[in-house]
Amino acid sequence: MKLAFSLAAGLALLAATPAVAQEVPAAAPRPAPKLLVVISVDQLSADLFAEYRGQFSGGFARLLSGGVFPSGYQSHAATETCPGHSTILTGARPSRSGIVANDWTDLGAERADKTIYCAEDESIAGSSSSKYTVSDVHLKVPTLGEWMKAVNPATRVVSVAGKDRAAVMMGGHKVDELWWWDGKQLASYAGRAEPAPVTQMKAGIAARIAQAQEPMEMPPFCQARSRAIAVTPTMRIGDGRFARAAGDARAFRASPEFDESILALGAGLADAMKLGQGPQTDLLIVGASATDYIGHSLGTEGSEMCLQMFALDRSLGKLFASLDESGVDYAVALTADHGGNDMPERQRDHAAPDAQRVDRTFSAGAIGKEIAARMGRADPVLVGGTFGDVYIDRTLTKAQRAAVQAEAIQRFGAHPQVYGVYTAAQIQAAPAPKGPPETWSMLDRAKASYFPGRSGDLVVALRPRVTPIPVPGPGYVATHGSFWDYDRRVPILFWRKGMTGFEQPLSVETVDIAPTLAGLIGLKVPVVIDGRCLDLDAGPGTTCG
Template sequence: MKFTTPVAAALALLAASPIAAQEAQAPARAAAPAAPPKLVVVISVDQFSADLFAEYRAQFTGGLARLMSGAVFPSGYQSHAATETCPGHSTILSGARPARTGIVANDWTDFNAPRDDKTVYCAEDESVPGSTSESYTVSDKHLKVPTLGEWMKLADPASRVVSVAGKDRAAVMMGGHKVDELWWWNGKALVSYAGRTAPAMVTKMNANVTGRIGEAQAPMALPAFCQARSRAIPLGATKTVGDGRFARAAGNAGAFRASPEFDEAILALGAGVATDMKLGQNGHTDLLIVGASATDYVGHTFGTEGSEMCIQIFALDQMLGKLFAVLDKTGVDYAVALTADHGGHDLPERNDEHAAPMAARIDPKLNPKAVGAEIATKLGISGNPLAGSAAGDIYVDPKLPKAQRDKVLAEAIGRYAAHPQVYGVYTRAQILATPHPKTPPETWTMLERARESYEPSRSGDFVVALKPRVTPIADPTRGSVATHGSFWDYDRRVPILFWRKGMTGFEQPLSVETVDIAPTLAALIKVPVPVEIDGRCLDLDAGPGDTCR
């Protein structure tokens, strides 16, 4: 079948081997236009920590190399404590921290939820009959603030907003409440809200991805700089990670998702939809949002320091270059912002070999179900009085009589605070009494970090912070081997990069926040910020000019 040139370019991005991808050179330098760009491209690379950026930046030759010629902020912060996917994505285009967005975690406990497990997913409508936190209807109802796309439409209703991502929560939290196209991967296909008609590009990409998954993937090439990182790390008697090259059997959709192939598909979709819709070509400024999720799946499945992550980052760099090459061909004046929703921490078994023997896995006894069961037995309570996460919000059943509930709360706090793997326990009263911080994020106290993730109607009765390098995965043989979500800077720090053709690049090593991205882009495209936010505009002019004015 013969496609039009833009669609062919996007499908070529999907079909080509990511490891064989050729470098996409940045266009020749010209003076930056005085007028606002006609297209804003915002890319979130899930779990792309500042540590990964620093480790690999000398190897970049493709899209990330281009972005490094712009404004580079290597010490960006997802400054809050709940360093998970949904809270992180809620900050990127809202200018607001989770305490304001209402997205306090990927999941929280609501004892009034119409379901047995009382768990609510951040991007669902739990009121839909028959839904569960695992089988849910995707919704933006829990996001309490507008996003950049909504600011743009308020200023110019003809502006278009397109959000595509590997995860529903990434697409929804960055896209906001008013999108023209919103698509994500549900494990089987690219889907959207019920009743939305798929553009031709989505249909073609679904067919292409189905065919791709149906074919076996041979081991990917190992770049020379990845060879020293290729070392098998035993996890239990039968499982190893660290020396893989993404070989997979035909039909294995899970392995497809945790590989460079997945980002290739999502970036190709973004390229194809942008060209099909002629984003930036209709006299109005448009917004293209892309959530690349494979780095997160690779980090969870294999850790952050083996051959798998090395190949993934190399491939991501090349694929971003191909995305920009497609956009270059449109002739549109576009600006790019790239960041991440959170960082990540490697598996403790490899930390032990790499000079960090203090790293450990969480004691299973810290699981709220285990702690709650012990408390129930001691106090003679029927049922488990605790819910939540041992590395975050913990809830006490509000249906208990007050005197009994107070005893459960005191007992639970005491047990967690006494455990040697716990750094601190912070109560609702302590957190809410803490003023919102005004200082640079690396200076924040633990309570200030917790405060910026805390929303009283959704957060726990107390919050637990594990000690540094304690991974909240007890058994790596049953699923994920590594994760994120802590109060610590390896999970909070992410790169923030801005690029536009003709701009004079600079690097600012001082800390900034992901909540600064939305007001920075709003100023660049001359769109007012219509609500109170937490972020500030970052001046992207390397000289005496000021893009914030």
């Protein structure tokens, strides 16, 4: 009873006593970080990230202590490497940046090869889409690095990647160092001086490729994923450990060794150039490409991808440790250019009976050839593949074009593997997409990818889990590029020392990364973009005012 009485009396006393407001001094806003580090992991889908996030203990684990957006979107339909990388540091969707695909067709090009590679300059004599001069001319918008340089020309921008299109599309038109792997060695624009870290890494990679690679040790977590799957009667994958013969540069590229080297190059250039150690904020960009090469050649599941995820986690940790040693106040953003879809043979084994390869007799070329034959023409009247952009022969009359388009729509639409066909007129007439990207219609997704003069006369969407590789072979068993969320959804992670960690489950877009980083350094976005600034911290020091 005494206890009950004392509690009742105490509660009554508290109710009768007015609360006294405690004045909390406002925290001073944090100064801008001196170095922004932006990392793209090619083909790191949100699904793949979710599968392994509980196992990370290195660089990914650090990023998971910051701002986590597990449902980021490459919201457009053309979920390929070049468009995806172009969104990350421009804040612009392909419909604004002009980067609608890895390759598109220009039937009016003044060369025999009408295919245009996204990161080439086709005006250079003797070039082709497979033998090209790397260039930024097709990127129609500036990047974060260019915004930063416009405000402070002393800003240094460094972009290194496993692919030229990744380095170019994230670095933009004004870079201090731009390096990529060209299949044989590290390369840059002609006439550029080679800094010591690049020379050292070139020698290191050459020595590494010259030596055979022993099978990697299999962590217990990966053992459950180690199971050989028959892709063809003579090809089984899924239980590999990245053993490599001496001199096999192609196998090196599709292995954890590749990302380790590219990330180490980024760390070396940051150290040699003393990035973040001057009065201005600098920008270091790294494109890790091995996950994509592994995904294409070995699929997104199996022991191979498991080993890659663990190795990438360690390599990211090494990069961050190197930056820590410099004492620089740096902030990190990590995302991906697109997701990925596993090979159908393993998907069917994992309770996805509708997973299939595209009909080998089905393509724009085959349909166009049949239509042309009925018109008495020798050349196909359609140019394109099994999905995506399809172009109609420009030499046709208006009436002929209309007839070809109508028949093409009917033929594509009748195929059981096709979800939908959209005309250029439909796409152009559609309003710009709004709202959460997961709610966008297929037309909205096509709209976000459409750029007049580069996109097709028709855009074809395959049904879910239809892999547009009719016949698998070494190096190419699985892919991406669809309208579907397994290709659109990617993680977006932000980290800075002292940052309050949080997780935001609602969807955001990769076009939000550039304005968010601009807000973090107090930079006003100087151009019209598609993205928005994301709040990374609540209260004083919030990135978005």
